[in-house]
Amino acid sequence: MINKRIEHQMNQLNKASRLQKSMLYSFHAGGKRLRPILLLASYEAYQDNVEKAMVVATALEMIHTYSLIHDDLPAMDDDDLRRGQPTNHKVFDEATAILAGDALLTYSFECISNDPLLSYEEKIKLIQWLSKASGPKGMVAGQMLDLQAEKKVVTLKELEDIHILKTGQLIQFAIVAGAFLGDAPDKDLTYLKEYSYYLGLIFQIQDDILDITGDEDKMGKPTGSDEDNKKSTYPQILGLEGALKQKNEYVHKAKSALSKTKASESYLHALTEYLTERDH
Amino acid sequence: MINKRIEHQMNQLNKASRLQKSMLYSFHAGGKRLRPILLLASYEAYQDNVEKAMVVATALEMIHTYSLIHDDLPAMDDDDLRRGQPTNHKVFDEATAILAGDALLTYSFECISNDPLLSYEEKIKLIQWLSKASGPKGMVAGQMLDLQAEKKVVTLKELEDIHILKTGQLIQFAIVAGAFLGDAPDKDLTYLKEYSYYLGLIFQIQDDILDITGDEDKMGKPTGSDEDNKKSTYPQILGLEGALKQKNEYVHKAKSALSKTKASESYLHALTEYLTERDH
Numbered sequence: 001m002i003n004k005r006i007e008h009q010m011n012q013l014n015k016a017s018r019l020q021k022s023m024l025y026s027f028h029a030g031g032k033r034l035r036p037i038l039l040l041a042s043y044e045a046y047q048d049n050v051e052k053a054m055v056v057a058t059a060l061e062m063i064h065t066y067s068l069i070h071d072d073l074p075a076m077d078d079d080d081l082r083r084g085q086p087t088n089h090k091v092f093d094e095a096t097a098i099l100a101g102d103a104l105l106t107y108s109f110e111c112i113s114n115d116p117l118l119s120y121e122e123k124i125k126l127i128q129w130l131s132k133a134s135g136p137k138g139m140v141a142g143q144m145l146d147l148q149a150e151k152k153v154v155t156l157k158e159l160e161d162i163h164i165l166k167t168g169q170l171i172q173f174a175i176v177a178g179a180f181l182g183d184a185p186d187k188d189l190t191y192l193k194e195y196s197y198y199l200g201l202i203f204q205i206q207d208d209i210l211d212i213t214g215d216e217d218k219m220g221k222p223t224g225s226d227e228d229n230k231k232s233t234y235p236q237i238l239g240l241e242g243a244l245k246q247k248n249e250y251v252h253k254a255k256s257a258l259s260k261t262k263a264s265e266s267y268l269h270a271l272t273e274y275l276t277e278r279d280h
Numbered sequence: 281m282i283n284k285r286i287e288h289q290m291n292q293l294n295k296a297s298r299l300q301k302s303m304l305y306s307f308h309a310g311g312k313r314l315r316p317i318l319l320l321a322s323y324e325a326y327q328d329n330v331e332k333a334m335v336v337a338t339a340l341e342m343i344h345t346y347s348l349i350h351d352d353l354p355a356m357d358d359d360d361l362r363r364g365q366p367t368n369h370k371v372f373d374e375a376t377a378i379l380a381g382d383a384l385l386t387y388s389f390e391c392i393s394n395d396p397l398l399s400y401e402e403k404i405k406l407i408q409w410l411s412k413a414s415g416p417k418g419m420v421a422g423q424m425l426d427l428q429a430e431k432k433v434v435t436l437k438e439l440e441d442i443h444i445l446k447t448g449q450l451i452q453f454a455i456v457a458g459a460f461l462g463d464a465p466d467k468d469l470t471y472l473k474e475y476s477y478y479l480g481l482i483f484q485i486q487d488d489i490l491d492i493t494g495d496e497d498k499m500g501k502p503t504g505s506d507e508d509n510k511k512s513t514y515p516q517i518l519g520l521e522g523a524l525k526q527k528n529e530y531v532h533k534a535k536s537a538l539s540k541t542k543a544s545e546s547y548l549h550a551l552t553e554y555l556t557e558r559d560h
Contacts, residue, residue, distance in 0.1 A: 013416050019424040023416065070382060075374030094355030098378065099424050102350060105382065106415030109389045113407040120400035127393040127407060135386030136293050136303065144299040144379050 001050075002036045003027070005058045009111055022092045022100035023107075026065050030083040034203075034275075035174045036061045041271055042178030042192065045263035053181045055115040056126055059108040060174055063134050066104035069097050071143060081221060105134075118181075126177055133169035142166025154232045160201065168200030175199070179263070188261040195261075195268075198254035203275055205247040208233035210279070212240060218280040251276050281330075282316045283307070285338045289391055302372045302380035303387075306345050310363040314483075314555075315454045316341045321551055322458030322472065325543035333461050335395040336406055339388040340454060343414050346384035349377050351423060385414075398461075406457055413449035422446025434512045440481065448480030455479070459543070468541040475541075475548075478534035483555055485527040488513035490559070492520060498560040531556050 006027050013020040036057035043053040072079040072087040073094060080090050089097035112118075112126055132138055142165025149162060175196040179189055210219065211226045212235055226233045234243035254272055258264055286307050293300040316337035323333040352359040352367040353374060360370050369377035392398075392406055412418055422445025429442060455476040459469055490499065491506045492515055506513050514523035534552055538544055 014421065017421065017424065018428065019416055019421055066382075070378055073375075073378065075378060095353075095427055096424070098350055098353065098355060099420050099427075101382070102346075102385065103416035103420040105385055106411050106420065109407060110411035110415055110417075113404050113411060120404045124393050124400045124403050127389060131386050131390035131393060135390055136299055136383035137390075140379050140383040140386065141294065141297065141299055144297065144376070147375055147379075148298065 001054070002033045002040075002057060002061065005054050006061060009055075009058055009062075009107075013107075018092070018096060019099060019103055022088060022096045023104055025091060026069050026088050026100070026104075027061075029085040029088075031061075031065070033061060035064050035170055038171065038174040038196075038199075038268070038271065039178040041267040042175045042263065043182040044178075045261075045266035045268060046179060046182030046184045046188075052117050053178055055111055055117070056130075056177055056181065057174075059111045060130070060170065060177075062104045062108040062111070063130065063139075064170060066101040066108075067134075067139060067143070069101040069104070073097060076143075076147065084221065122181065125180065129173055129177060133173040138165055138169040139167075142169070149232060151230050152232070154237075156234075156237050159232050159234070159237060163201060163204040164197070167204060168197065171200040171203065172196040175268070184262065188263065191257045191260045192263065195254050195257035198250040198257070199272060199275065202247055202250050202254060202272075205234045205243055205250070206275065206278060208235055209240070209243055209247070214279065247276065281334070282313045282320075282337060282341065285334050286341060289335075289338055289342075289387075293387075298372070298376060299379060299383055302368060302376045303384055305371060306349050306368050306380070306384075307341075309365040309368075311341075311345070313341060315344050315450055318451065318454040318476075318479075318548070318551065319458040321547040322455045322543060323462040324458075325541075325546035325548060326459060326462030326464045326468075332397050333458055335391055335397070336410075336457055336461065337454075339391045340410070340450065340457075342384045342388040342391070343410065343419075344450060346381040346388075347414075347419060347423070349381040349384070353377060356423075356427065402461065405460065409453055409457060413453040418445055418449040419447075422449070429512060431510050432512070434517075436514075436517050439512050439514070439517060443481060443484040444477070447484055448477065451480040451483065452476040455548070464542065468543065471537045471540045472543065475534050475537040478530040478537070479552060479555065482527055482530050482534060482552075485514045485523055485530070486555065486558060488515055489520070489523055489527070494559065527556065 010020060010024045039057045039060060040050055040053055044050060068082060069088045071077050072082055073089055079087055081087065088100060109127060112123055115123065134140065142162055145162045146166055149158065172193060175192050176189060179192050208226065211223050211233065214223045216223055234246060238246055251272070258268060258272065290300060290304045319337045319340060320330055320333055324330060348362060349368045351357050352362055353369055359367055361367060368380060389407060392403055395403065414420065422442050425442045426446055429438065452473060455472050456469060459472050464472070488506065491503050491513065494503045496503055514526060518526055531552070538548060538552065
């Protein structure tokens with residue numbers, strides 16, 4: 001559903017253009033669609049007709065995708081492969097990849113602002129939250145701190161601050177935006193904020209653990225790269241055992257917060273399990 | 281006024297951060313503030329209290345500034361100097377410059393969405409127009425076409441298509457958004473759209489002419505670079521005389537459209553003269 005909708009949104013751009021091809025390439029190169037799935041799961045815990053949340057879900061995936069395209073650039077993480085496929089700037093070129101990222105970011109806000117199913121107020125709230133989560137108070141700040149932390153010893157607190165900004169805020173947006181569009185009560189929004197805070201950290205710990213214990217074929221990328229790059233990770237700070245223990249503690253806290261909402265028996269519950277145990 | 285307001289908006293970000301410093305640097309490195317001035321001038325043709333248009337005016341300058349930071353990158357135009365000052369990636373580094381651009385773009389929408397003086401409907405209309413003008417149907421598409429046109433012979437029509445996307449759309453946004461916030465009648469908005477279409481082209485022709493006839497000290501950058509880079513320009517396609525003639529034709533059309541609006545005697549009229557005759 002999400003892939004079809006992304007294709008639909010992208011086809012409203014000039015199809016012959018190199019820019020559109022480059023934007024579309026990074027969607028076709030795979031991805032778990034985790035953020036839109038979380039958004040739709042959160043929405044479905046409160047409302048049936050998922051159509052109302054579809055545009056925001058795809059807009060969110062556009063922002064995530066732009067961030068990957070820019071993160072992979074030679075000046076940033078300098079990655080040639082992503083999900084087992086050549087990265088955007090390897091297939092096109094650096095200039096095109098920079099512009100494709102810029103375009104996806106801008107188009108994301110354009111799509112939300114033009115969504116015919118949302119009220120002006122709903123659109124503005126979503127844009128307020130999404131811009132904050134992804135901009136200089138959120139994801140971009142996290143990426144900056146992450147680059148500055150490279151090859152440096154960081155504390156657990158510093159590591160978590162980076163993750164909360166870099167990945168946590170968009171995950172939180174997904175879950176809160178979905179529930180908001182589903183007319184969840186304020187009390188549920190508060191608990192879902194707490195739930196998604198821990199879910200973001202669980203996601204990151206599992207990422208770090210998989211870089212040590214994961215299967216390269218399943219992951220679509222080489223493991224052990226964190227150690228090679230001297231990256232600060234949960235296992236590096238806490239040891240593998242400690243990281244697993246920390247993850248379990250967060251899983252407990254996440255489930256506890258979720259259990260206080262109407263979403264307690266929803267697909268979000270199963271997704272929490274999946275994210276905790278995932279092998280890629 | 282605009283500089284003060286930009287400073288104010290930037291100070292709401294983490295001041296100690298490298299990201300904020302990099303974002304702020306490119307504002308301090310000068311600039312004509314043409315787009316916010318056009319927006320405020322257009323607003324003031326209809327309303328007195330300019331406060332209502334200030335946040336949108338600064339948000340627009342943020343988008344313009346992000347586009348310059350990204351355009352200057354080594355993978356794009358590879359410029360070491362802008363307005364006589366080292367470019368962002370020369371002072372910081374490429375990764376920081378990419379992120380500062382991403383952050384300014386995102387923050388621009390955040391600032392509009394949080395403006396307490398605008399209604400939900402006004403904010404959404406502005407975000408619809410601004411995202412369209414600056415995204416894959418506007419400025420970013422223009423920059424992509426501009427890069428593709430490098431060292432290629434283009435027709436006048438192709439050249440103007442690039443300019444309309446790359447610079448024209450944001451200039452049009454400035455003028456239409458200002459008048460819209462000033463509650464201009466629909467008839468005026470239509471004529472102002474036409475006016476700003478020609479104003480954008482005038483601005484570009486003058487840019488091309490100055491690259492041949494301009495004074496390097498006044499410009500803060502070397503002249504003759506278009507010819508060195510084999511860039512397609514109005515003088516290159518039409519000759520210097522032909523370019524001047526084309527400019528005068530557009531000035532006539534712009535003034536004619538402006539004269540049909542309540543803004544005919546406004547500061548926009550003087551700005552048209554200024555942009556036509558400017559020497560830097």
